[in-house]
Amino acid sequence: MITPEVVDTRRLRVVTAIVQDHPGVLSRVSGMVRRRGFNIQGLTVGPTGVPGRSRMTLTVDAGHAEADQVEKQLDRLIEVIEIRDVTDSPKLLRELAIVKVSVTGEQREQTTREVQGFGGRLLAANEALVIYELSGEFESVESFLGLMRPLGIVDIARSGPVAMTSLAGLAGPEGE
Amino acid sequence: MTGADILLEALEREGVDTIFGYPGGANLPIYQRLHAHPKLRHILVGHEQGAAHMADGYARASGRPGVVFATSGPGALNTITGLATAFMDSVPLVAVTGQVASGMVGRDAFQESDVIGCSQPVTKHNYLVTRVEDVAPVLKEAFYIASSGRPGPVLIDICKDAQQAECEPAWEERIQRPGYRPAFEPDLSQVERAAAALARAERPVILAGHGVLLSSAEQELIAVAEKAVVPTGTTLLGVGAFPVRHPLSLHMTGFMGTGWNLKAVQNADLLMCVGMRVDDRVTAKLNDWAPRAETFIHVDIDRSEMGKNVRPHLEVVADAGTALRAMLPHLVPPPASRGAWLTQIDRWREEHPLRYAKSNGHLQPQDVMIAMYERCADEAIVVADVGQNQIWAALWWNYLKPGLFINSGGAGTMGFALPAAIGAKFARPEKAVWCVAGEGGFVMTAQELSVAVKHQLDVKIVLLNNFCLGMVRQFQDDFYGGVRSEVDLRHLPDFVKLADAYGLAGIKVERAEQLPEAFDFAQRTPGPVLIDFRIDPSANVYPIVPLGAGLNDFWEQPDDYA
Numbered sequence: 001m002i003t004p005e006v007v008d009t010r011r012l013r014v015v016t017a018i019v020q021d022h023p024g025v026l027s028r029v030s031g032m033v034r035r036r037g038f039n040i041q042g043l044t045v046g047p048t049g050v051p052g053r054s055r056m057t058l059t060v061d062a063g064h065a066e067a068d069q070v071e072k073q074l075d076r077l078i079e080v081i082e083i084r085d086v087t088d089s090p091k092l093l094r095e096l097a098i099v100k101v102s103v104t105g106e107q108r109e110q111t112t113r114e115v116q117g118f119g120g121r122l123l124a125a126n127e128a129l130v131i132y133e134l135s136g137e138f139e140s141v142e143s144f145l146g147l148m149r150p151l152g153i154v155d156i157a158r159s160g161p162v163a164m165t166s167l168a169g170l171a172g173p174e175g176e
Numbered sequence: 177m178t179g180a181d182i183l184l185e186a187l188e189r190e191g192v193d194t195i196f197g198y199p200g201g202a203n204l205p206i207y208q209r210l211h212a213h214p215k216l217r218h219i220l221v222g223h224e225q226g227a228a229h230m231a232d233g234y235a236r237a238s239g240r241p242g243v244v245f246a247t248s249g250p251g252a253l254n255t256i257t258g259l260a261t262a263f264m265d266s267v268p269l270v271a272v273t274g275q276v277a278s279g280m281v282g283r284d285a286f287q288e289s290d291v292i293g294c295s296q297p298v299t300k301h302n303y304l305v306t307r308v309e310d311v312a313p314v315l316k317e318a319f320y321i322a323s324s325g326r327p328g329p330v331l332i333d334i335c336k337d338a339q340q341a342e343c344e345p346a347w348e349e350r351i352q353r354p355g356y357r358p359a360f361e362p363d364l365s366q367v368e369r370a371a372a373a374l375a376r377a378e379r380p381v382i383l384a385g386h387g388v389l390l391s392s393a394e395q396e397l398i399a400v401a402e403k404a405v406v407p408t409g410t411t412l413l414g415v416g417a418f419p420v421r422h423p424l425s426l427h428m429t430g431f432m433g434t435g436w437n438l439k440a441v442q443n444a445d446l447l448m449c450v451g452m453r454v455d456d457r458v459t460a461k462l463n464d465w466a467p468r469a470e471t472f473i474h475v476d477i478d479r480s481e482m483g484k485n486v487r488p489h490l491e492v493v494a495d496a497g498t499a500l501r502a503m504l505p506h507l508v509p510p511p512a513s514r515g516a517w518l519t520q521i522d523r524w525r526e527e528h529p530l531r532y533a534k535s536n537g538h539l540q541p542q543d544v545m546i547a548m549y550e551r552c553a554d555e556a557i558v559v560a561d562v563g564q565n566q567i568w569a570a571l572w573w574n575y576l577k578p579g580l581f582i583n584s585g586g587a588g589t590m591g592f593a594l595p596a597a598i599g600a601k602f603a604r605p606e607k608a609v610w611c612v613a614g615e616g617g618f619v620m621t622a623q624e625l626s627v628a629v630k631h632q633l634d635v636k637i638v639l640l641n642n643f644c645l646g647m648v649r650q651f652q653d654d655f656y657g658g659v660r661s662e663v664d665l666r667h668l669p670d671f672v673k674l675a676d677a678y679g680l681a682g683i684k685v686e687r688a689e690q691l692p693e694a695f696d697f698a699q700r701t702p703g704p705v706l707i708d709f710r711i712d713p714s715a716n717v718y719p720i721v722p723l724g725a726g727l728n729d730f731w732e733q734p735d736d737y738a
Contacts, residue, residue, distance in 0.1 A: 020354075024304070027296070031297060065484075066487070072482070072484075077355070078301045079355055
């Protein structure tokens with residue numbers, strides 16, 4: 001049985017970076033985080049619309065360092081093209097969680113309804129196990145997992161968050 | 177052209193004239209073609225760490241990037257301490273290491289090691305080159321990155337097959353690095369605010385670091401200090417950035433700084449730090465540093481230094497020279513109260529002078545430094561090692577000009593001085609070069625004596641030999657309850673005989689009366705000379721701030737000694 005780790009969110013910085021997708025760039029980024037005494041809580045990498053450039057979203061515990069050091073130290077890396085600490089900016093933050101639980105019969109139907117109420121869905125099921133997925137903000141993923149925990153979690157996969165600044169406070173189709 | 181020829185021609189195009197290196201299996205193609213590039217002088221070293229320190233000394237003395245060659249595996253790994261030394265002190269180096277053939281990478285081939293991984297934390301940037309087409313553009317970019325912005329070492333790991341393969345090189349002049357912004361124009365509103373604060377302050381202090389020397393901004397610093405009438409000190413690495421005998425000079429700051437400097441810093445209402453990191457050797461106990469400063473202005477080229485150790489009220493992110501030049505026209509004469517501040521500092525200078533033991537019958541290291549200084553007429557380059565010798569060399573010379581004091585201030589690498597002095601002499605053959613070292617650090621890289629002998633370099637080695645690991649012994653005596661542990665160095669060789677074995681002149685000096693004769697001998701003997709000064713084994717560095725204490729608590733030379 002795997003119990004989700006409780007994360008102290010007070011020192012967490014959310015940083016988005018556009019990097020050159022050279023070999024070893026992930027190692028440079030994670031190496032800088034380690035040697036400055038920070039700790040990575042979440043890290044996602046994916047392609048951007050521009051060939052040769054990747055987008056990273058890092059959730060980093062600044063440790064004993066000043067909070068702005070996370071962004072400043074990573075900006076020193078030659079292959080980091082753009083970097084922003086979006087912790088205090090209006091932003092969209094999403095994380096994907098996939099959970100395998102052992103739930104059957106009547107309880108399974110009820111759980112599936114509750115998961116759908118969260119905006120999640122059932123991905124797969126057999127006689128003994130069900131796999132649900134949910135994407136959402138950190139807090140809603142955490143409450144989703146809170147719902148799953150009493151059922152007996154067999155496995156969890158979490159993507160770590162991806163982030164993008166929102167449309168600067170404009171109430172629009174983002175629906176923030 | 178082969179990758180090896182492209183590499184060597186690229187070095188020539190960058191204006192490189194000297195390479196410090198060592199051949200081996202994975203860089204043989206480069207060495208095979210070395211003879212075809214006669215503009216490149218190759219200095220064969222004793223150990224690759226020596227090559228890195230020589231390139232470092234060369235770079236610090238010349239202002240141009242130093243170049244290192246090493247083979248794969250142990251050859252490359254031996255440069256790591258040298259790269260870390262240069263990285264901590266922002267010295268431009270380009271290290272070219274051989275790597276096993278690209279198809280063998282990751283298979284634990286003979287003399288394979290992950291040099292990119294190992295050097296990443298101690299380089300500004302590094303490259304693994306697997307294709308011959310990349311050799312020319314990577315070389316171009318490496319020199320640009322090493323020497324621009326905040327300088328630093330760059331390592332290029334070139335696979336053996338890329339050295340052997342052929343292509344027509346593309347000598348691109350443009351560098352495309354969208355993520356690299358080496359220079360910032362200073363924010364003028366911050367500069368104006370800083371100038372206004374300097375004028376308003378009652379008790380201002382300027383501290384200058386290595387950044388001022390790297391930016392050749394000594395004249396700008398003097399102009400700002402004089403126009404705003406601000407007492408100015410330096411860090412250990414900044415020694416020489418402000419003339420020690422200038423009436424506004426506060427000499428060296430920090431953990432082993434002068435008493436009047438520390439008093440000034442601790443009582444200042446404004447502190448402006450230029451081209452420095454404000455590290456723990458400057459601040460001692462951080463919470464007690466500059467407690468009365470209401471305004472802290474930080475000028476540095478590296479944005480990440482802002483708030484790394486101390487949060488500034490005013491940030492000027494720019495090259496030191498650019499920032500100081502921008503500040504100059506906005507400075508106005510200070511308030512009348514400034515006179516009282518200068519008088520107060522003069523009083524501290526009288527109350528807390530630099531002192532040392534003079535009459536206990538032993539040869540004092542400070543007497544050696546003073547005698548050496550008298551010979552050099554403010555022109556020689558002094559390269560110090562790490563430990564007591566480093567601080568004596570920093571404090572007991574009156575560095576009136578910039579760039580004459582070289583030391584490993586950040587990394588504190590023992591064994592730095594001899595190879596760095598050799599590198600400095602190759603860079604500035606017209607300058608007298610003095611290597612000041614303790615016997616402990618000296619033996620760590622003493623094999624490089626053969627380089628000085630082979631090239632008959634006029635490097636004069638001032639060995640301050642106290643038969644112990646002096647700084648550690650002092651810490652044990654002063655801060656670790658007097659428990660002397662593993663600091664006895666009486667087992668080290670007879671250095672006069674060692675010099676003789678290497679083929680250089682060596683003499684032993686035990687008494688102060690012998691000093692003139694010894695320096696006469698060193699100066700009239702061509703080529704390298706080693707002087708084994710048998711100094712007072714109980715000589716200590718003072719002032720010193722006890723470990724963990726604030727700058728206010730500095731200890732001075734005990735009275736019974738003075």
